[in-house]
Amino acid sequence: MFDQEARLERLLDRHRDAMVVEPVPGRRTLVRRDQILVSGQDAGTAQDLVRRWCDARRDEPGATRLLLRPSAKVDVCELSAQLSGGGRHRTLSVSPNHLVHGQPMWWSGPADRPRPAAPLPAPAAACARRDVTVAVLDTGLAPHPWWEDAAWFREQRDEVAEVLDADLDLELDAQAGHGTFIAGVVLRHAPTTALRALRVIGGDGVGDELAVVRALTWLAGWGRADVVNISLGCHTFDDRPSPVLARAVAALGRRTVVVACAGNTASERPFWPAAMKPVIGVAALDGDDRAWFSNYGWWVDACAPGVDVASTHVWFDGPRPPSGDGDPDRFEGYATWSGTSFAAPAVTGRIAGLAATEGLDAPSAADRVLDPAHGVTLPDLGVIISS
Incomplete structure (x- = not known):
């Protein structure tokens, strides 16, 4: 376990435009300073309303980013709430640019690092009745014997390469290999699947809402993802779903299933995008019980093993010397x-x-997998998905 406050200080030092906000005591989150995001059709109206503070407008795929003058010292959370209507019914799709974090590591959650493991046998390909593609929004994807000869990997190899030591301290970045690890977990259950990696967080496990919106917008235009895996997320300043991110998820359409991790803050506070209605939120099990770090709540749909999971990873040799245990x-x-x-x-x-094996569309397959009539459910954890 690492000192989380010290980790937060390092995060803020590395991301100088990030700031901690705590509108409600004990419910902190991180946002990009002096940035608000607006869904496309609302951008003009929002820009007019913030003209006195607006320094620049950046039209991005899926959202417009309004950059505010630092000298104005605008509270982006308060401004977003005002622009969206201030009540339970929003009139404009506006949000601060929240920072998102890969899970396991988050500055207010458990700090768990990967541990080297012995090689695993590559999953044996099963007979498939149709091709299935899974998009993985994460840190990228490193070459690995499990997939380095696959056509789907060769098509994207360079653009999604994992960055292993961005700060050049000779140590593996805290979450470098996160996307590669997740790819292996997917393939152990679906060996014939083609993966499409999109890099939205760095090796330190940190990115922002805008990067996720960009990736989802690209996938919506691409139109070939059956399932999207998002093993990252955030708490929002008002504990409500970001309307900008919600629109990007909705744009994928009904034929694409989105799965997201429930987060590692050991609380029932909604974690986004997992807590969104169209998204399957997944908690972690340790044996037959909830893993101590896993979030839980009414918004969680399923749970699966999440402690000491073994999977694919990167090649890297850090500066620490070997010990008796390796x-x-x-x-x-x-x-x-x-x-x-x-x-x-x-x-x-x-x-x-x-x-793939039954020739089903992704929503029908998800309905079968999550059907409580044919499985066991746990309170606040949803349907148990065994390994």
Whole structure:
């Protein structure tokens, strides 16, 4: 376990435009300073309303980013609430640009690092009745024997490469390999699946809402993703779903299933996008019980093993010397790791695998996998998905 306040300080030092907000005591989140996001059709109206503070407008895929003058010292959370109508019924789709975090590591949750593991046998390909594609929004994807010869990997290899040591401190970044690990979990359950990686967070596990919206908008235009895995997220300043992110999820359409991790803050506070109605939120199990770090609540749909999960990882040799138990920072393509990040792709893989072997569309496969009539459910954790 790492000192979380010290970790938060390092995060803020690395992301100088980030700031902590706490509209309600004890309910903190992180946002980009002096930025608000607006869904396209509302951008002009929002810009007119903030003209006195607006420094620049950036039209991005899926959202417009309004940059406010730092000297104006605008509270972006208060401004977003005012622009959206201030009540329970929003009139404009406006949100601060929340920072999102990969799970396992989050500055107010458990700090768990991967541990080197012995090689795992590649999953045996099953007979598939149709092709299925899973999009993974994460840190990217490193070459690995499980997929380095696959056509789907060769098409995207360079653009989604994992960044292993961005700060050049000779150590593996805290969440470098996160996307590669998740890819392996998906393929263990759905070995014939083609993956489409999109890099939305860095090796430190941090990104922002705008990057996720961009990726979802690209996927909506691409139109080939059956299932989207999002093993990251955030709490929002008002504990309500960001309308900008919600519109990007909705734009994927009814033929695409979205699965997201429930987060690792050991609370029932909604974690987004997992808590959105169209999204399957996944908590983590430790044996037959909730993993101590896993979020839970009415908004969680399913749970799967999330402690000491074994999967694919990167190749990296850090500066620590070998000990009696081996070399603690020498990774040779495999690792064990804990977090709701790794419970989510188990559900993603089960849906994708069933869709492929039974020739089902993704929503029908998801209905089968999550059907409580044919499984066991736990209060505030949803349907149990076994490994």
